[in-house]
Amino acid sequence: MSKFQRVQNIVIGLCMLISAAVLILLPEGGCLYIMLFLAASLILRGISELIYYFTMAKYMVGGKLILFIGAVFFDFGFFTLSLSDESKLFVLAYLLGFHAFAGLVNVLRALEAKRYKSTSWRINMAQGVASILTALICMIFYRNETLLVYCYCAGMIYSAALRIYSAFRRTAVVYIQ
Amino acid sequence: MQIDFHYYATYCAAFLAGYSHEECLAICYSAQFTDCCTRTLLSTIGGPSEAATTQLQLEMMDARTDLLGLQDITRIWASFHFLPRDLKADPEKGSRIYKAKYRLICGPNGDLLVKTVNLAKDKSLQAAGIAMHVLADTWAHQYFAGTPSQVINNTDYWFFELLPAEAPGDDADSGDSKENGNTKRAFTERRITFRHNPTGKDDLDKGIYTSTVYQLEENSVMSLGHGRAGHLPDYSFMRYKYLPAWGKYGEFIKDNPSDYYKAFSQMVYALRYLRGDYETFETEHYDTEKVSPYEAEIKEILEKRQLDSCADWKAFGEKLSGCEIPDFNANSYCAEYKQAPTDDKDDTFLGGYIDAALAQKTMVTHQIYQSDNLLAGYSVEYNESRFLGIRDFIHYIENKRKKGKA
Numbered sequence: 105m106s107k108f109q110r111v112q113n114i115v116i117g118l119c120m121l122i123s124a125a126v127l128i129l130l131p132e133g134g135c136l137y138i139m140l141f142l143a144a145s146l147i148l149r150g151i152s153e154l155i156y157y158f159t160m161a162k163y164m165v166g167g168k169l170i171l172f173i174g175a176v177f178f179d180f181g182f183f184t185l186s187l188s189d190e191s192k193l194f195v196l197a198y199l200l201g202f203h204a205f206a207g208l209v210n211v212l213r214a215l216e217a218k219r220y221k222s223t224s225w226r227i228n229m230a231q232g233v234a235s236i237l238t239a240l241i242c243m244i245f246y247r248n249e250t251l252l253v254y255c256y257c258a259g260m261i262y263s264a265a266l267r268i269y270s271a272f273r274r275t276a277v278v279y280i281q
Numbered sequence: 282m283q284i285d286f287h288y289y290a291t292y293c294a295a296f297l298a299g300y301s302h303e304e305c306l307a308i309c310y311s312a313q314f315t316d317c318c319t320r321t322l323l324s325t326i327g328g329p330s331e332a333a334t335t336q337l338q339l340e341m342m343d344a345r346t347d348l349l350g351l352q353d354i355t356r357i358w359a360s361f362h363f364l365p366r367d368l369k370a371d372p373e374k375g376s377r378i379y380k381a382k383y384r385l386i387c388g389p390n391g392d393l394l395v396k397t398v399n400l401a402k403d404k405s406l407q408a409a410g411i412a413m414h415v416l417a418d419t420w421a422h423q424y425f426a427g428t429p430s431q432v433i434n435n436t437d438y439w440f441f442e443l444l445p446a447e448a449p450g451d452d453a454d455s456g457d458s459k460e461n462g463n464t465k466r467a468f469t470e471r472r473i474t475f476r477h478n479p480t481g482k483d484d485l486d487k488g489i490y491t492s493t494v495y496q497l498e499e500n501s502v503m504s505l506g507h508g509r510a511g512h513l514p515d516y517s518f519m520r521y522k523y524l525p526a527w528g529k530y531g532e533f534i535k536d537n538p539s540d541y542y543k544a545f546s547q548m549v550y551a552l553r554y555l556r557g558d559y560e561t562f563e564t565e566h567y568d569t570e571k572v573s574p575y576e577a578e579i580k581e582i583l584e585k586r587q588l589d590s591c592a593d594w595k596a597f598g599e600k601l602s603g604c605e606i607p608d609f610n611a612n613s614y615c616a617e618y619k620q621a622p623t624d625d626k627d628d629t630f631l632g633g634y635i636d637a638a639l640a641q642k643t644m645v646t647h648q649i650y651q652s653d654n655l656l657a658g659y660s661v662e663y664n665e666s667r668f669l670g671i672r673d674f675i676h677y678i679e680n681k682r683k684k685g686k687a
Contacts, residue, residue: 109498156499159376164432164526173497217477217494 113271120264150178207235289594298552311410363427366391368652390564408637420544435526
């Protein structure tokens, strides 16, 4: 992990912690802020991936993957934005779904890392399982809005802590000669 | 390439080129030291950190990948381990930054190789050793660039090892076919499994090799050089086919035994040029006169499936010279440099090495910059009245001026 990636992880982790705090303190309007923040992040990420694709990755073997990633992020960003004026329960359900999906991606990445004997699989797996469990618990208690918000916040704080922790871990590279 | 080729094989090449045992040891030590001269080592001996010719695993983990960090990485790896073949190469399509990266792809027989060998002409044995390291790596590391780049250095699952169908030499059952009197070797393909555990040992029998993890970021250090292909380019016996990221889905075959043999023959030719046997150094020239009597023996070492062929090269070298080749010890000359008074440090063995390393780094950085490519940073002619270049070269330039005045 480069220094830039470490700083990126710390910043994302801190943003998640702030979002959780906002959601706990302002349970009424907190969801809207989170949705807007999430939408902006996804759109910006999508744009940067698309720029990377059209300037460089287009000429790379397997570069289409970057195009798909960029398009998906961009699309999800606008989709998230369009949901921000829906009912709170609907917004929360979307956020939970997003959380569960991110958790599933983490689990799949952990399994792949384990297959390649990479030592980083445990942290990915822990992050993924926690995200999925949070989403599941929220689904069980979906009638209690306050509990939903707190569950979601707990999952977010846990993910943020793991992100910040991983930013301080040393990552190994294969030495080339 | 590894210590087996950079140290022992370089010794053999130097001996065949006509150098004495002691001179061969100085050359091969310098060649191998290029894989050891890190900022960490230089700081422990009080040497100039800008003379670093490689980066430690720990240094790589913390390497910055912002603009200046990338330029620093590129100066080190492109100058000593991934010498660009053609700084004016045209990939036809691509943005300016893509073309800049494409032009850093390493390969043998480029203009920069001629400049590298010429730079060592009439210089120290350390300079010759560094040039031999660079030359040898142009063969092993071809198709990869000495700058972190996913779009250039990435590889994917389409990666196959080519294994000789039968034991070489067994004509009856080898599966080899004869065409116009020439034996064509048959190969079987085996898909290579890459794993990402840096402490894991490559498993030659099962075809499991260690490589760096795929990263989505363009400038991740995981995509530096041949990291994504693991140590495959470093094994002399290895033959494989794969799709380089920049290769437009064309399948590339890498035949290391053949490339390593050419590297060895070219080293002998280059060293003979440095000794004065030839007037000029030209590309695509290989010394067959001195090497061909040992062709079978050398090829046998190159083809042998083993992670480390030090013992075989050492035995071959000792047979050639009749002298014992000591094991490589990176610290052999460190105490001499450390203990020397400041004014005399440049006269020590490592002082000579550092001077040669800075000269090589300066030359390559300047050539990259002059090709309108800023990936290695800015560079200016050092003999200007006032120094304007990047900090890396201050030591070298001051030294030059000092020597000029003397």
